[in-house]
Amino acid sequence: MTASKPVVHRPREEWTGQVGFILAAIGSAVGLGNIWRFPGVAYENGGGAFLIPYLVALLTAGIPILFLDYAIGHRFRGSAPTAFRRLGGERARWLESLGWFQVAIAFVIGLYYTAVIAWALSYFVFSFDLRWGDDPAAFFTGEYLSTGSPGISLEFVPGVLIPLALVWVATIIVLAAGVAKGLQRVNVVFLPVLIVAFLILVVRALLLEGASSGLDALFTPDWSALANPDVWIAAYSQIFFSLSIAFGIMITYASYRRRRSNLTGPGLVVAFANSSFEILAGIGVFATIGFFAVQQGVSVAEVEGLTGVGLSFMTFPAIVSQMPGGAIFGCLFFGSLAMAGFTSLISVLQVVTAAVQEKFDLGRRAAALSVGGISAVLSILLFSTTTGLLALDVTDQWANNVGVVASAVLVTILVVWVLRRAAELRGHLNAVSTFQLGSIWVALVGVVAPVVLGYMLVQRIISLAIDGYSDMPGWYLLLFGWGTIAFILVAAVVLALLPWRRSPDEFIPWPPRALDTPPSRRKEASR
Amino acid sequence: MSTLAIVFLVLSILIVWGGLSASILYLRSHPERADYPPGGDEHYTPR
Numbered sequence: 001m002t003a004s005k006p007v008v009h010r011p012r013e014e015w016t017g018q019v020g021f022i023l024a025a026i027g028s029a030v031g032l033g034n035i036w037r038f039p040g041v042a043y044e045n046g047g048g049a050f051l052i053p054y055l056v057a058l059l060t061a062g063i064p065i066l067f068l069d070y071a072i073g074h075r076f077r078g079s080a081p082t083a084f085r086r087l088g089g090e091r092a093r094w095l096e097s098l099g100w101f102q103v104a105i106a107f108v109i110g111l112y113y114t115a116v117i118a119w120a121l122s123y124f125v126f127s128f129d130l131r132w133g134d135d136p137a138a139f140f141t142g143e144y145l146s147t148g149s150p151g152i153s154l155e156f157v158p159g160v161l162i163p164l165a166l167v168w169v170a171t172i173i174v175l176a177a178g179v180a181k182g183l184q185r186v187n188v189v190f191l192p193v194l195i196v197a198f199l200i201l202v203v204r205a206l207l208l209e210g211a212s213s214g215l216d217a218l219f220t221p222d223w224s225a226l227a228n229p230d231v232w233i234a235a236y237s238q239i240f241f242s243l244s245i246a247f248g249i250m251i252t253y254a255s256y257r258r259r260r261s262n263l264t265g266p267g268l269v270v271a272f273a274n275s276s277f278e279i280l281a282g283i284g285v286f287a288t289i290g291f292f293a294v295q296q297g298v299s300v301a302e303v304e305g306l307t308g309v310g311l312s313f314m315t316f317p318a319i320v321s322q323m324p325g326g327a328i329f330g331c332l333f334f335g336s337l338a339m340a341g342f343t344s345l346i347s348v349l350q351v352v353t354a355a356v357q358e359k360f361d362l363g364r365r366a367a368a369l370s371v372g373g374i375s376a377v378l379s380i381l382l383f384s385t386t387t388g389l390l391a392l393d394v395t396d397q398w399a400n401n402v403g404v405v406a407s408a409v410l411v412t413i414l415v416v417w418v419l420r421r422a423a424e425l426r427g428h429l430n431a432v433s434t435f436q437l438g439s440i441w442v443a444l445v446g447v448v449a450p451v452v453l454g455y456m457l458v459q460r461i462i463s464l465a466i467d468g469y470s471d472m473p474g475w476y477l478l479l480f481g482w483g484t485i486a487f488i489l490v491a492a493v494v495l496a497l498l499p500w501r502r503s504p505d506e507f508i509p510w511p512p513r514a515l516d517t518p519p520s521r522r523k524e525a526s527r
Numbered sequence: 528m529s530t531l532a533i534v535f536l537v538l539s540i541l542i543v544w545g546g547l548s549a550s551i552l553y554l555r556s557h558p559e560r561a562d563y564p565p566g567g568d569e570h571y572t573p574r
Contacts, residue, residue: 011569018558048535055542212528219532219539259567262559268550276547279539431564434557511564 012077013179013364015256020184022266025253027187027343028244029274030194032116035337038238038278039285040307043218045234046225053226053235054275061452062239063271064444065408067437068415069245070263071425073254074432075509079103079354080248081496082504083255092419093505097496098410099355102248104491105403106351108484109247110375112392113345114171115383118163119144119313120338127320127330136317137305141389148386150476161384167342168379172372174346175353176365179256183350187343194339195277201332202280205287208323214290217300218282233459236452241400243274244344246408248351255354259510264433285311292319309393312337349375361501390472391480397469398481403488405457409450416446424513431511 015021042050076083081099088095122144126132132139141147146157174182205211225231244250254263286300292315293300305315316333320326349371357367382391416422422442430436468477528536 018554048532048539051535051539051542215536216528216532219535220529221531221535259569260559260563262554262557265550265554265557269547269554272543272547272550275543279543282539283536432560434560435553510567 013256014258015184016180018262018266020180020188021253021257021261022269023191024184024187024343024347025250025266025270026273027191028249028253028347029242029270029344030191030277030340031242031244031344032113032337032341033238033242034274034278035281035285035340036308036312038242039218039282040311041234041238042282043286043306045231046222047217048219048221049223049225050231050235051221053232054239057232057235057239058271058275060444060448061236062243062245063267064441065240065245065412065449066243066250066267066271067264067429067441068411068425068445069250070254070267071429072411072415073251074257074259074261074263075425075428076507077255077259078504079255079358080251080351081355082358083251085504086507086509087415087421088419090505094496095414095419097492098407098414099248099251100495101410101488101492102246102251102407103352103355103495104488105247105399105407106249106348107371107375107491108395108399108403108488110345110349110352111379112383112395113341113348114167114375114379115160115164115388115392116309117167117338117341117345118160118384120334120341121163121167122159123313123317124331124334124338126317127327127334130317130321130326130330132317132321134321136321137310137314139317140313145389146386147389150390150472151387153385153387154381155386156380156384157386157388160388161380164380164384165376167345168372168376170342171346171349172368172376175349175368175372178364179350183346186346190339190343194336194343197332197339198277198280198284198336201329201336202284202287204325204329204332205284205291208287208291210291210294211287212290213293214286214288214300215283217290218286233452233456237401237405237456240408240453241404242278243271244347246411247404248355249347252351252354253347260432262433263429264435264437268435288316288319292322295322309389358504359495359498359500390476394469394472394477394480395484398464398484399488401460402457402464402485405453405460409454409457412445412450412453416442416450422446427513428509428511 015024042054046053072083072087076086078086079099080102081096084099085093085096132144144157144159146155148155174186176182177185240246257263289300289303289306293303296303303315305311312333317330320330320333323329352375353364353367353371356362356371357364360367362370382388415425422445426437426439426441464477464481468474469481
């Protein structure tokens, strides 16, 4: 090392241990999608028969990509840009831009994810006196959000602005408190509370009249669905979006584990915990919908609004109004939604904060304040106005279905095929973990993942380009949809070109390649 | 509720929650490796 610029080695922040990491990773994976997306997707794609493509997707894409993220973050010990830059090495420093691509996606998702949590908090309070009245759908878009026509409005809606600002303040405090005292502590408190609250909700739902007709609708298998490729794609995308993989979160979270720590064993727990929560949500949501169908004197098939914003903020309020003791049920549902969302939100924003902290050599608090501050202002400008709902819907469609899927395809192709590092990463996972991966893992992340996800990506881009989305005007989709993708691409290039305040390049991965598969394990690993 | 639906409800719970239980039990019995390669043992001390 030269005397001119001594490198001060600052040890990396860490989770307090294995359990802390597992809880934080489950908190990140279990989010809004588990509650409002899985039940409806399973119902529409074969019911009980959906279990088969779902499990296949979990084992062939979800868990393997989760392990890939863990390996990259843990071996190269950094936020996404740092880790990819180090992985690229001297010949491929440009790989840093792939990290910024992921950071930009996380930044965009953070802007609107906060808004949904703010809505859930409002509805938690509205549950006390069932404020949505007799027509919850009209209340949501009209009285609550004051939704206008597609456009850009600076007319703020105070009912959204206030909870949104509160969510941002809470988020900044958690990020500034750091990995162990902020992120981990929030998950250690909220995750058990979420599980207990949701279990009470499910038990209550099962006791409702008509619950069995809802479960009947959800679990009766429709075998013909298995012959439909769209059902398989739906399973892969559900698993993919639900696990918080491929946009930097698990890279960042794994980078805060001690070097000597087990990765794959905890990874299996996280993946199955996430799916377990989805099954639980499926039971709770469909038991409730069964009750609603019986009350309305219709069949479950005739109930509309079974996923997403419609399920949560239109269908569920209507059900709560008809239920004895509905106020408590409403509080449990919207409270669960807010908690599940918040523990995911902080993981999304940690991707951005960690990257900015490392690139610009900032302290943790400075990074949390600057990233949180800029995000809060943008989020409030875009999503607490009368056009918030439309902007959110369009941005979400593009950021997830184009941005995150493209990120996964790029990572798998660049890491496995262009830089040919799959063997090194597999060796890393096996050297530190108790659950050993065979060469099948390389085939899954190198072939199955890019083929399936690449197909999903191309299909979605074609459909968005030709058919548009939700009958919204073309200029609006260009601005908020394709504009989001353009923003992410520009950010990826520009941020990678900016100079580092403290070079991340003097880094030695551990264990060294020759040692990454100890002799005692070589036989086992080659199985 | 039809028998078929009940079978699939039970099957989903057994496989997915069973997977969770199995992975927790596996992790409990194999929490850490006994033979890490040398090195890599620096620790973070909060300032």
